[in-house]
Amino acid sequence: MSKAPSPEVDIRTLRKVIMAASIGNFVEWFDFAAYGFLATILTSEFFPSSDPSAGLLKTFAVFAVAFAFRPVGGIVFGVIGDRIGRKRTLALTILMMAGATTLIGLLPNYAAIGALAPLLLTVIRCVQGFSAGGEYAGACAYVMEHAPQNKRGWYGSFIPVSTFSSFAIAAVVAYALDATLSADAMSAWGWRVPFLASAPIGLIGLYLRISLNETPAFRALEGEHQVAHAPLRETFRTQAGGILKLGAFISVTALSFYTFTTYFATYLQVVGHMSRATSLLITVVALLFAAAICPLAGLYSDFAGRRMTLFTTCALLIVIVYPSFSLAGSGQFLSALIGVAMLATGAVLSGVVTAALLSEVFPTRMRYTGSAITYNLAYTIFGGTAPLVATWLIGTTGNNLSPALYLIAVSFMGLIGGMMLPETSRMSLQDVGTDNNPAIGEMLGAQRPLR
Numbered sequence: 001m002s003k004a005p006s007p008e009v010d011i012r013t014l015r016k017v018i019m020a021a022s023i024g025n026f027v028e029w030f031d032f033a034a035y036g037f038l039a040t041i042l043t044s045e046f047f048p049s050s051d052p053s054a055g056l057l058k059t060f061a062v063f064a065v066a067f068a069f070r071p072v073g074g075i076v077f078g079v080i081g082d083r084i085g086r087k088r089t090l091a092l093t094i095l096m097m098a099g100a101t102t103l104i105g106l107l108p109n110y111a112a113i114g115a116l117a118p119l120l121l122t123v124i125r126c127v128q129g130f131s132a133g134g135e136y137a138g139a140c141a142y143v144m145e146h147a148p149q150n151k152r153g154w155y156g157s158f159i160p161v162s163t164f165s166s167f168a169i170a171a172v173v174a175y176a177l178d179a180t181l182s183a184d185a186m187s188a189w190g191w192r193v194p195f196l197a198s199a200p201i202g203l204i205g206l207y208l209r210i211s212l213n214e215t216p217a218f219r220a221l222e223g224e225h226q227v228a229h230a231p232l233r234e235t236f237r238t239q240a241g242g243i244l245k246l247g248a249f250i251s252v253t254a255l256s257f258y259t260f261t262t263y264f265a266t267y268l269q270v271v272g273h274m275s276r277a278t279s280l281l282i283t284v285v286a287l288l289f290a291a292a293i294c295p296l297a298g299l300y301s302d303f304a305g306r307r308m309t310l311f312t313t314c315a316l317l318i319v320i321v322y323p324s325f326s327l328a329g330s331g332q333f334l335s336a337l338i339g340v341a342m343l344a345t346g347a348v349l350s351g352v353v354t355a356a357l358l359s360e361v362f363p364t365r366m367r368y369t370g371s372a373i374t375y376n377l378a379y380t381i382f383g384g385t386a387p388l389v390a391t392w393l394i395g396t397t398g399n400n401l402s403p404a405l406y407l408i409a410v411s412f413m414g415l416i417g418g419m420m421l422p423e424t425s426r427m428s429l430q431d432v433g434t435d436n437n438p439a440i441g442e443m444l445g446a447q448r449p450l451r
Contacts, residue, residue, distance in 0.1 A: 321404045
């Protein structure tokens with residue numbers, strides 16, 4: 001394992017790097033959250049129907065279509081990011097993402113242009129999903145390739161902070177608009193506000209990303225003329241083992257994240273018989289709690305190492321998921337809040353260590369491609385389907401705790417895959433996949449037993 005000291009890092013530059021990476025991630029998840037929180041209004045504006053349930057299904061179908069485009073975007077932007085660099089690729093993703101989100105806020109509704117309205121909404125959502133596919137993995141690589149070697153978990157934890165914060169702020173904005181505006185005002189213009197807000201935020205993020213330099217790791221690769229000419233083919237040929245093992249663990253990250261952030265608000269209402277306002281309040285408090293403890297999870301990841309952190313994550317989820325669902329479905333405010341916070345703790349640990357592993361498992365020349373493919377496939381299969389599978393399990397089995405058993409089963413799968421990964425927290429990112437890092441060589445090459 002490499003013992004080379006970390007290069008000196010300018011703290012002010014690193015703060016700008018974190019801000020530039022986090023703001024695009026914020027725009028991405030804020031849009032997804034706002035779309036979900038405003039689903040009933042979007043249904044009436046774009047999918048009017050005599051059957052409200054049918055209209056709502058169409059609204060969520062458009063939501064799901066965006067997820068289908070994420071793996072495609074991950075492949076395309078992953079390849080671009082490994083060929084031309086992280087900085088320019090991330091500038092392109094935030095431009096597309098913020099632009100598409102703003103266009104939703106400007107779209108005429110069904111009453112104005114008829115069937116063209118839902119068609120345009122679907123196209124724009126596909127553009128959002130496509131651009132989002134290149135955002136998170138690239139943002140993680142951008143931060144990790146700037147961060148000091150022994151503090152990558154800590155600095156990387158601020159990307160999940162922006163994720164949980166975006167959900168919390170989207171929930172607060174949606175609730176505030178709903179509480180202060182009349183139904184007519186919400187239909188006329190209120191629902192557009194969260195989407196239009198993406199324009200100034202996106203422009204700030206674009207400026208930050210353009211004004212910063214390329215990462216030291218990618219610049220070193222360019223200086224050695226080692227930039228991959230066919231990163232997709234090279235990634236599948238040499239990194240299949242890493243994709244499968246890391247993907248198994250990220251499945252836990254995806255499922256716990258969406259169960260916590262998206263499904264639990266519904267679970268509190270359907271199983272716990274709480275009001276929409278109460279369930280939203282519990283969700284917001286838990287999201288702010290999750291954002292607050294992300295840096296603590298990053299410190300733990302740096303101190304204990306990645307393998308111990310992912311072991312802790314899976315073991316914790318296996319133990320707490322069942323009581324978490326039981327408490328959340330109790331119908332009592334404090335018990336429900338404790339239950340949601342318990343699941344939030346597992347989701348945070350998983351998300352923070354994932355942010356580091358995405359960059360530490362793959363070599364620099366294939367880092368963007370490998371991490372984007374792994375992340376987006378896991379999130380599409382296990383994250384995007386989480387509310388649907390949970391609802392189906394309860395309806396099929398009649399057991400309100402069946403989604404907890406599903407998460408426990410996926411946690412066992414993630415534990416098996418994750419523990420097959422080597423320890424990566426102490427090495428230089430430039431050594432990943434080289435002879436200077438025998439642990440990675442074992443994983444991707446001869447498959448010798450891990451020490």
